[in-house]
Amino acid sequence: MSEIIGTIFIVIGLVFDIAGCIGLIRLPDVYNRLQATTKSITLGTCSILLGAFIIKGFTGIGVKSLLCIMLLLLTAPAAAHALSRAADISKIKAWEKKDALS
Amino acid sequence: MKLKYLRWSAAVLSLILVLLFINIYPIPSLLGWQSSFLARCFFILMICFAICLLRIVLGPTSVDRAVVINALGILIVGFCAILSIPTGRDWYLDIAIAWALQSFIGALAIAKYLEGKGLDE
Amino acid sequence: MKTKITLFIISFMIWMLLDWPLDIQHALIGLLVAGVVIFLTRDIFTQSLRWGPIRTFLGLGACIPFFFWECLKTNVDFILRLLHPKLPVNPAIVKVKTTLKTDIGLTFLANLLMLSSRGICIDIAPEKDMLYLHWIDIKPGDHQAAAQSTVDKFEKKLKMVFD
Numbered sequence: 001m002s003e004i005i006g007t008i009f010i011v012i013g014l015v016f017d018i019a020g021c022i023g024l025i026r027l028p029d030v031y032n033r034l035q036a037t038t039k040s041i042t043l044g045t046c047s048i049l050l051g052a053f054i055i056k057g058f059t060g061i062g063v064k065s066l067l068c069i070m071l072l073l074l075t076a077p078a079a080a081h082a083l084s085r086a087a088d089i090s091k092i093k094a095w096e097k098k099d100a101l102s
Numbered sequence: 103m104k105l106k107y108l109r110w111s112a113a114v115l116s117l118i119l120v121l122l123f124i125n126i127y128p129i130p131s132l133l134g135w136q137s138s139f140l141a142r143c144f145f146i147l148m149i150c151f152a153i154c155l156l157r158i159v160l161g162p163t164s165v166d167r168a169v170v171i172n173a174l175g176i177l178i179v180g181f182c183a184i185l186s187i188p189t190g191r192d193w194y195l196d197i198a199i200a201w202a203l204q205s206f207i208g209a210l211a212i213a214k215y216l217e218g219k220g221l222d223e
Numbered sequence: 224m225k226t227k228i229t230l231f232i233i234s235f236m237i238w239m240l241l242d243w244p245l246d247i248q249h250a251l252i253g254l255l256v257a258g259v260v261i262f263l264t265r266d267i268f269t270q271s272l273r274w275g276p277i278r279t280f281l282g283l284g285a286c287i288p289f290f291f292w293e294c295l296k297t298n299v300d301f302i303l304r305l306l307h308p309k310l311p312v313n314p315a316i317v318k319v320k321t322t323l324k325t326d327i328g329l330t331f332l333a334n335l336l337m338l339s340s341r342g343i344c345i346d347i348a349p350e351k352d353m354l355y356l357h358w359i360d361i362k363p364g365d366h367q368a369a370a371q372s373t374v375d376k377f378e379k380k381l382k383m384v385f386d
Contacts, residue, residue, distance in 0.1 A: 007139065010184065014146050016302065017177065018117075021153040023305040024173065030165050031357040032314055033157075035343055036305070037173045042338070043298050045180040052183045061186055063243040064195035068179060071199065075206040077337035079172055082213035084345045084357070087165040089217045094316050094357065110308040196241075 009051030016044030029095035030087045038080035144184045168212045175205025227261050234260050282384035294339035314359050317367040319374050328385035340373050
């Protein structure tokens with residue numbers, strides 16, 4: 001039973017990861033791509049690790065994956081903040097939608 | 103405008119075809135665990151890596167490439183987690199934790215370099 | 224001194240989680256390694272953390288379901304935007320006000336805005352009362368009403384914990 005629930009969590013995480021990578025291709029700007037990275041890919045990877053914890057229970061793999069979830073949730077926003085500030089200082093303009101096309 | 107929809111539907115169709123091909127094609131099972139469903143899952147993550155490398159080739163500025171390297175560092179953690187479930191080895195998660203920390207420090211260093219400062223201020 | 228004791232407990236817990244099946248030998252080596260770690264970082268963490276009493280931890284624990292629900296809702300919305308054929312994003316850089324005073328409160332606000340709202344935080348003004356956000360969904364009519372309302376909603380939760 002726990003294997004089925006864990007596999008469902010892993011499949012949800014893979015869907016989030018693929019959507020984030022498609023966002024890296026489709027979105028037009030550095031800041032938008034940073035949003036795709038720091039939201040979708042982080043949440044997808046956390047879902048995969050949670051699936052590993054549900055399948056394995058309180059063994060070595062499960063506890064280490066819980067630790068890894070904590071570490072990702074702490075470090076991913078800090079890295080995104082540093083990169084966005086670097087993009088702002090090196091004078092990259094933000095993309096805006098043209099009114100004529102819409 | 104019509105070309106845009108055509109391109110979108112072609113991309114969705116090709117992605118669905120690739121996913122179906124991965125999950126149906128028989129893998130020769132040498133070690134015993136490669137034929138399970140979880141073993142198919144990390145081929146899907148390999149498609150993610152390929153898309154990220156495409157953005158590294160296309161990216162106009164250097165901040166784009168730094169962003170993609172940060173994303174690759176997060177994806178490898180999930181790769182190690184999926185790899186550790188069917189094999190049952192727990193040192194894959196050790197590699198994952200070390201890789202996450204190293205990727206974070208690398209992103210900070212690249213950001214400091216792009217701001218034009220030294221590493222110790 | 225309180226900072227050093229907190230750091231010691233945190234590093235010892237991380238050591239014990241890293242080799243999970245609990246063991247007396249690993250616990251002894253962990254005590255030694257945690258002592259070495261707080262000896263090596265004795266001049267980095269010099270300012271004392273003003274952790275309040277137990278109210279802070281209880282407040283943070285009570286905030287978790289709200290932020291988790293916001294995170295899930297925003298991510299599903301963002302993915303549906305990404306896979307839509309017309310790509311309906313209207314990004315803009317906005318400037319919103321905040322009323323949090325302490326440093327740790329501002330840090331938590333920026334990190335939670337990154338993970339569980341539609342914007343990322345670019346910079347903080349030097350007077351600590353303005354946040355520069357890159358927001359993904361700004362309609363041409365209202366300038367920053369959507370961003371301001373979300374930031375106010377997050378602030379009201381965090382104001383009970385910090386300050």
